[in-house]
Amino acid sequence: MSRSAVVPRAKANRLQEKSAQELVDATETFIFDCDGVIWKGDSLIEGVPETLELLRSMGKRLIFVTNNSTKSRAGYTKKFESLGLKVNAEEIFSSSFAAAAYLESIDFKKKAYVVGETGILEELDGVGIKHIGGESDAGKQVTLASGELMHHDEDVGAVIVGFDRNINYYKIQYATLCIRENPGCMFIATNTDAVTHLTDAQEWAGNGSMVGAIKGSTKREPIVVGKPAAFMLDYIANKFQIRKDQITMVGDRLDTDILFGNDGGLNTMLVLSGVTTKDMLCSDDNTIAPTYYTDKLADLLCVGKVAA
Amino acid sequence: MSRSAVVPRAKANRLQEKSAQELVDATETFIFDCDGVIWKGDSLIEGVPETLELLRSMGKRLIFVTNNSTKSRAGYTKKFESLGLKVNAEEIFSSSFAAAAYLESIDFKKKAYVVGETGILEELDGVGIKHIGGESDAGKQVTLASGELMHHDEDVGAVIVGFDRNINYYKIQYATLCIRENPGCMFIATNTDAVTHLTDAQEWAGNGSMVGAIKGSTKREPIVVGKPAAFMLDYIANKFQIRKDQITMVGDRLDTDILFGNDGGLNTMLVLSGVTTKDMLCSDDNTIAPTYYTDKLADLLCVGKVAA
Numbered sequence: 001m002s003r004s005a006v007v008p009r010a011k012a013n014r015l016q017e018k019s020a021q022e023l024v025d026a027t028e029t030f031i032f033d034c035d036g037v038i039w040k041g042d043s044l045i046e047g048v049p050e051t052l053e054l055l056r057s058m059g060k061r062l063i064f065v066t067n068n069s070t071k072s073r074a075g076y077t078k079k080f081e082s083l084g085l086k087v088n089a090e091e092i093f094s095s096s097f098a099a100a101a102y103l104e105s106i107d108f109k110k111k112a113y114v115v116g117e118t119g120i121l122e123e124l125d126g127v128g129i130k131h132i133g134g135e136s137d138a139g140k141q142v143t144l145a146s147g148e149l150m151h152h153d154e155d156v157g158a159v160i161v162g163f164d165r166n167i168n169y170y171k172i173q174y175a176t177l178c179i180r181e182n183p184g185c186m187f188i189a190t191n192t193d194a195v196t197h198l199t200d201a202q203e204w205a206g207n208g209s210m211v212g213a214i215k216g217s218t219k220r221e222p223i224v225v226g227k228p229a230a231f232m233l234d235y236i237a238n239k240f241q242i243r244k245d246q247i248t249m250v251g252d253r254l255d256t257d258i259l260f261g262n263d264g265g266l267n268t269m270l271v272l273s274g275v276t277t278k279d280m281l282c283s284d285d286n287t288i289a290p291t292y293y294t295d296k297l298a299d300l301l302c303v304g305k306v307a308a
Numbered sequence: 309m310s311r312s313a314v315v316p317r318a319k320a321n322r323l324q325e326k327s328a329q330e331l332v333d334a335t336e337t338f339i340f341d342c343d344g345v346i347w348k349g350d351s352l353i354e355g356v357p358e359t360l361e362l363l364r365s366m367g368k369r370l371i372f373v374t375n376n377s378t379k380s381r382a383g384y385t386k387k388f389e390s391l392g393l394k395v396n397a398e399e400i401f402s403s404s405f406a407a408a409a410y411l412e413s414i415d416f417k418k419k420a421y422v423v424g425e426t427g428i429l430e431e432l433d434g435v436g437i438k439h440i441g442g443e444s445d446a447g448k449q450v451t452l453a454s455g456e457l458m459h460h461d462e463d464v465g466a467v468i469v470g471f472d473r474n475i476n477y478y479k480i481q482y483a484t485l486c487i488r489e490n491p492g493c494m495f496i497a498t499n500t501d502a503v504t505h506l507t508d509a510q511e512w513a514g515n516g517s518m519v520g521a522i523k524g525s526t527k528r529e530p531i532v533v534g535k536p537a538a539f540m541l542d543y544i545a546n547k548f549q550i551r552k553d554q555i556t557m558v559g560d561r562l563d564t565d566i567l568f569g570n571d572g573g574l575n576t577m578l579v580l581s582g583v584t585t586k587d588m589l590c591s592d593d594n595t596i597a598p599t600y601y602t603d604k605l606a607d608l609l610c611v612g613k614v615a616a
Contacts, residue, residue, distance in 0.1 A: 041455075042454040043454070144506045146349055146351070147507060147509050148507045148510075149509035149510035164477075165450055166477070167480070167521075168475065169473045169475055169513070172475070172517050173513045176503075176513040194524065195525060199452055199453070199454060199455060199456045200454060200455065201455050203488075205480045205524075208524030209524040212519075212520035212521050212522070212524025212525070213513075213518070213520050213524070214517070214520070215520050215524075216500065216502065216514075216520025216521070217502050217503060217514060217516050217517040
């Protein structure tokens with residue numbers, strides 16, 4: 001049973017100046033979700049640059065995680081730069097990286113078939129894993145004349161499914177064949193988010209759709225490497241040798257960010273600058289409670305004032 | 309709990325000449341699945357014309373049901389004709405028809421958004437239900453520049469999801485918006501089959517993929533109108549005023565055809581000419597047992613010989 005499922009809702013406390021100070025003092029590493037915390041679509045959220053600068057000046061380690069697999073870490077570095085934020089590729093953990101890191105961690109030697117965008121392909125290149133599919137299968141059509149069959153590569157040992165705006169039936173069938181017919185073929189999902197902030201104007205169907213399509217034809221459950229699964233957190237904790245109770249996870253989603261943090265034994269802070277409203281947090285249906293909640297990341301700026 | 313879940317596997321008996329005679333005698337109406345029973349892709353299965361002719365000559369009512377929603381009843385009539393079989397549109401119940409009949413049965417007055425092919429559109433036209441989407445949204449692309457949002461029709465009161473070889477992200481997002489944002493909007497699936505016989509050479513990812521994509525972004529379960537849900541059977545039994553224990557369901561799939569028949573209180577006969585092998589039927593994992601199983605529909609021809 002997950003820890004968060006038994007935390008009563010009443011334990012979600014609004015962040016105050018005093019508790020903000022205590023939280024920052026107790027935290028060695030902040031893990032930030034990006035969409036809804038740092039930015040919304042292509043717009044920076046108010047007060048973010050100053051807050052990150054303050055935390056860096058206090059010697060905190062900052063890590064940025066995102067379930068969005070469309071970019072690689074290198075791609076995200078450019079996005080941070082374009083918003084005026086200085087972040088190194090080593091500080092970024094995208095689910096595209098997580099997919100590649102997972103395969104590397106199990107010493108995967110076969111080929112991957114990718115339903116997804118350039119981020120996954122770049123990260124696979126980074127760890128030297130051969131791949132097919134991805135953007136080169138955009139626009140492909142299937143002919144369904146009598147006797148027609150699709151051939152697939154029997155050396156594919158993993159299908160990676162990430163968000164793909166060019167999802168099509170060719171890719172669905174290719175992925176399905178690999179998973180159903182190649183013995184031992186893994187089904188890896190970068191994440192299963194229902195919706196995502198592709199633009200700042202609307203919520204868009206997320207990778208839950210692409211993963212749902214492959215689940216529907218294979219009747220298989222995927223290995224999830226992004227939030228809320230444990231893989232990325234364990235990877236980060238091992239890599240930097242951090243104690244989990246000295247990490248604070250900051251996110252805007254209860255069922256990915258806060259669940260990820262609670263299940264991993266981290267402190268958690270929900271910001272209301274993304275998909276979750278206070279009503280959703282306080283609803284009787286919600287069983288996931290963060291340690292604290294607050295309107296936006298910049299509410300941590302009060303710490304600087306108390307300290308000054 | 310479904311009836312079939314508690315029927316022990318050992319109760320599946322191979323059809324013999326004597327039991328075939330008893331089964332036919334006890335049956336007023338035969339319901340046949342099409343793919344895997346009557347044809348495989350575009351090829352007629354051996355002995356089918358003679359068997360149907362024999363049963364007709366004995367005064368049996370014949371009904372053909374198919375979860376494949378790509379054609380309307382009119383479209384299927386042509387397919388039967390092209391294979392040399394004479395079947396009336398009134399004898400055909402496709403899941404495309406079931407979707408339209410379901411909406412008609414609840415006096416639906418709004419608009420339907422369709423993820424699917426021409427069969428559904430033709431059947432909606434047949435009952436006078438306005439629709440958008442379907443084939444006219446094939447090839448549409450989504451622009452994801454900053455500030456971009458997709459508008460959707462607030463008068464859509466039902467999203468119908470059927471097999472769609474031109475599934476794309478535009479359709480997924482449009483369907484998602486209708487279901488998430490239009491109050492009371494229904495989510496209707498023609499079926500949730502994992503795989504389907506689009507050609508006779510290979511199994512193809514089925515409508516389970518299209519439905520899975522919409523489930524993944526909406527977190528909603530669909531109303532299923534095709535097999536194994538009860539809607540189509542109840543509709544047929546009402547329309548023709550047939551007692552369910554005088555119906556025999558003949559199909560090639562345990563988890564749709566036989567489950568549909570068992571749950572509905574019908575006699576069931578599994579044919580091994582489609583997706584199910586004898587090993588699958590007899591596997592310890594299988595909890596769904598037909599009344600009888602046999603190699604192919606034409607095994608009923610022995611009845612004629614006994615009677616002669």
